[in-house]
Amino acid sequence: MLTKHTCKNGLRIVLEQIPSVRSVSMGIWVLTGSRNESKELNGISHFLEHMFFKGTKTRSAQDIAEAFDSIGGQVNAFTSKEYTCYYARVMDTHKEYAFDILADMFFNSTFDGKEMQREKKVIYEEIKMYEDTPDDIVHDLLARASFGEHPLGYPILGTEEQLASFDEETLRAYIKKHYIPENIVISVAGNVDSSFLTFVEDLFGSFQYDNHETPIEKPTFIGNQIQRSKDTEQAHICLGYNGFSVDDAQIYSMIVMNNVLGGNMSSRLFQEVREKQGLAYSVFSYHTSYLDSGLLTIYAGTGKEQLSHLRETIQNTVQTFVEKGITEKELNNSKEQLKGSLMLSLESTNNRMSRNGKNELLLQRHRTLDEMIQEIDTVSDSSVQDVIDFVFKHDYSTAIIAPEHT
Numbered sequence: 001m002l003t004k005h006t007c008k009n010g011l012r013i014v015l016e017q018i019p020s021v022r023s024v025s026m027g028i029w030v031l032t033g034s035r036n037e038s039k040e041l042n043g044i045s046h047f048l049e050h051m052f053f054k055g056t057k058t059r060s061a062q063d064i065a066e067a068f069d070s071i072g073g074q075v076n077a078f079t080s081k082e083y084t085c086y087y088a089r090v091m092d093t094h095k096e097y098a099f100d101i102l103a104d105m106f107f108n109s110t111f112d113g114k115e116m117q118r119e120k121k122v123i124y125e126e127i128k129m130y131e132d133t134p135d136d137i138v139h140d141l142l143a144r145a146s147f148g149e150h151p152l153g154y155p156i157l158g159t160e161e162q163l164a165s166f167d168e169e170t171l172r173a174y175i176k177k178h179y180i181p182e183n184i185v186i187s188v189a190g191n192v193d194s195s196f197l198t199f200v201e202d203l204f205g206s207f208q209y210d211n212h213e214t215p216i217e218k219p220t221f222i223g224n225q226i227q228r229s230k231d232t233e234q235a236h237i238c239l240g241y242n243g244f245s246v247d248d249a250q251i252y253s254m255i256v257m258n259n260v261l262g263g264n265m266s267s268r269l270f271q272e273v274r275e276k277q278g279l280a281y282s283v284f285s286y287h288t289s290y291l292d293s294g295l296l297t298i299y300a301g302t303g304k305e306q307l308s309h310l311r312e313t314i315q316n317t318v319q320t321f322v323e324k325g326i327t328e329k330e331l332n333n334s335k336e337q338l339k340g341s342l343m344l345s346l347e348s349t350n351n352r353m354s355r356n357g358k359n360e361l362l363l364q365r366h367r368t369l370d371e372m373i374q375e376i377d378t379v380s381d382s383s384v385q386d387v388i389d390f391v392f393k394h395d396y397s398t399a400i401i402a403p404e405h406t
Contacts, residue, residue: 001016001017002014002015002016002356002366003015003016003017003194003197004360004366005197005201007181007201007204007205007206008205008206009181009205009206009207009208010180010181010182011181011182011184011185011186011204011205012184012185012186012360013185013186013187013188013197013200013201013204014185014186014187014188014356014357014359014360014366015187015188015189015192015194015196015197015200016188016189016190016352016353016356017191017192017193017194018189018190018191018349018352019191021092021190021191021349022091022092022191023089023090023091023092023190023191023349024089024090024091024092024095024098024188024189024190024191024192024349025087025088025089025188025189025190025349025350025352025353025354026087026088026089026095026098026099026102026186026187026188026189026353027085027086027087027088027186027187027188027353027354027357028085028086028087028102028106028184028185028186029083029084029085029184029185029186029187029357029358029360029361030083030084030085030178030179030183030184031082031083031178031183031184031185031361031362032045032082032083032084032178032179032183033045033079033080033081033082033083033084033156034046034079034080034081034151034154034155034156034158035081035082035151035152035154035216035290036082036151036178036214036216037151037154037158038151039149039154040162040165041162041170041174042151042154042155042158042159042162043123043155043156043157043158043159043162043163043166044158044162044166044170044171044174045079045084045156045174046079046123046156046157046158047119047120047123047158047163047166047171048084048171048174048175049077049078049079049084049086050119050122050123051109051111051115051116051119051171052077052086052105052106052109053065053077053105054109054110054111054112054115054116054119055109055110055112055115056104056105056108056109056110057108057110058104058108059101059104061115064101064105067097067101068088068090068098068101071090071091071094071097071098072090072091073088073089073090073091073094073098074088074089074090075087075088075098075101075102076088079156080156081152081156081290082290082291082362083358083361083362085354085357086102086105086106087350087353087354088101088102089349089350092190092191092192095188095190095192095196096196096199099199099200099203100203103203103204107207111168111171111172113167113168116166116167116168120163120164120166123157123163124160124163126157127157127158127159127160130157134230134232134234134236134401135234135236135282135299135301137401138236138237138238138299138399138400138401139238139297139299139399140155141226141228141238141399141400141401142226142238142239142240142295142297142397142398142399143155143240143295144224144226144399145222145223145224145225145226145240145397145398145399146221146222146223146224146240146295146397147219147220147221147222148220148222148224150217150219150220152219152290152293153219175209176209176210176212177209177212177214178214179209180208180209180210180211180212181204181207181208181209182211184204185357185360185361186200186204187353187354187356187357187360188200188353189349189350189352189353189356190349190353216291216292218292218293219292219293221242221293221295221395221397222397223240223394223395223396223397224397224398225397225398225399225400226398226399226400227398227399227400227401227402228400228401228402229402229403229404230401230402230403231403231404232304232401232402232403233303233304234301234302234303234304235301235302235303235304235306235307235310235400235401235402235403236299236300236301236400236401236402237299237300237301237302237307237310237311237314237398237399237400237402238297238298238299238398238399238400239297239298239314239396239397239398240295240296240297240298240396240397240398240399241295241296241297241298241391241392241394241396241397242293242294242295242296242390242391242394243287243288243289243293243294243295243296243391244287244289244294244387245289245290245291245292245293245294246289246290246291246294246362246363247362247363248289248294250383250386250387250390251289252375252376252378252379253379253383253384253386253387254287254294254296254387254391255287255338256331256334256335256338256376256379256384257326257384257387257388257391258285258286258287258296259334259337259338260326260330260331260334260384261285261298261318261321262283262284262285262286262298263284263285263286263334264337266333267284267285268317268320268321269283269284269285269298269300269314269317270283270284272313272317273300273310273313273314273317277309277313279300279302279306279309279310279313280300280301280302280310281301282299282300282301283298283299283300283301283314284298284299284300285297285298285299291362296391298314298318300314304402304403307400307402318392321388321392322388322389322392322393325381325384325385325388326381326384326385328381331379331380331381331384335376335377335379338376339373339376342369342372342373342376343369346369
């Protein structure tokens with residue numbers, strides 16, 4: 001059973017009771033990420049996420065880590081383009097203790113100067129590690145090729161130069177502007193009852209920052225190409241196509257289409273690029289939905305001498321897709337796979353917490369399992385063809401990381 005409650009300060013709580021389990025997953029979801037940053041502040045959302053773990057007025061960073069380890073719990077956080085999440089998963093007997101620590105981190109982090117300098121070094125290393133992983137960073141290059149100077153084109157980690165400028169005052173100003181109650185959803189799923197709502201509201205229901213309304217600018221898909229030379233064994237390529245926002249009526253048709261194109265081992269791209277031609281070990285496609293836009297990405301990595309052949313094969317596969325559409329077998333298989341994946345995902349309290357948190361944060365609504373299955377069932381070959389025509393009959397963006405002489 002899903003319960004939704006809005007506190008007097010505007011903060012929302014969603015709680016799903018699952019009496020058959022003994023765990024509780026909890027997350028603090030904040031509607032801010034790298035998209036909400038200026039160029040000068042790029043990377044601050046991710047840096048702030050790190051700093052919430054570095055000590056409060058009464059707990060050191062080690063105390064926070066030991067507190068969760070001592071109860072066999074898990075605690076972590078992540079930053080995306082549009083939201084940040086701080087979450088924990090614990091046994092039901094420790095839910096109040098765990099959530100109290102999350103609240104302490106959220107409200108009472110000290111942002112100590114020495115801890116900030118130490119954590120900046122950690123993120124510098126994270127950036128270097130990312131730079132050494134071309135099959136990851138090529139996706140960041142694709143975002144820049146697709147959206148240019150729009151914040152959706154910024155890297156989530158920022159740069160060393162930008163990180164160096166952040167101090168306590170910068171962090172607290174960013175919190176006051178973006179960590180306002182209206183931008184926050186507390187999502188809880190597991191063996192809890194409605195009394196836990198009161199516990200959460202007591203901690204989060206009365207704080208207030210001034211609501212600085214900061215409207216986001218819709219990006220324009222620009223379809224550029226970016227190529228970077230790097231001493232790698234493989235060449236890595238991403239192709240990007242204009243996609244759909246999270247609440248677009250065609251989103252389920254898009255998901256079905258992506259599944260057929262490159263979403264699994266039976267997909268067109270996997271079968272053609274890997275199984276038939278042996279051009280790549282890794283080849284796939286995925287669709288990313290934002291509040292007002294989306295991006296379909298095709299990725300593959302291959303030996304440097306095969307890059308041209310790989311790109312041509314991908315483009316030919318897409319062209320056949322445009323001209324002939326999908327088969328009835330592909331349509332039915334894709335829909336059944338999506339329904340199966342959806343049902344299996346609901347067996348995890350963490351997945352349910354995440355689904356509820358994102359739905360409330362981005363959509364302000366929650367579909368039942370039956371409603372979602374019905375949405376998938378209504379996808380037809382003609383609705384998928386409409387998506388194919390929208391996505392592939394326009395310009396696309398390209399990002400390539402390859403050795404210099406390729």
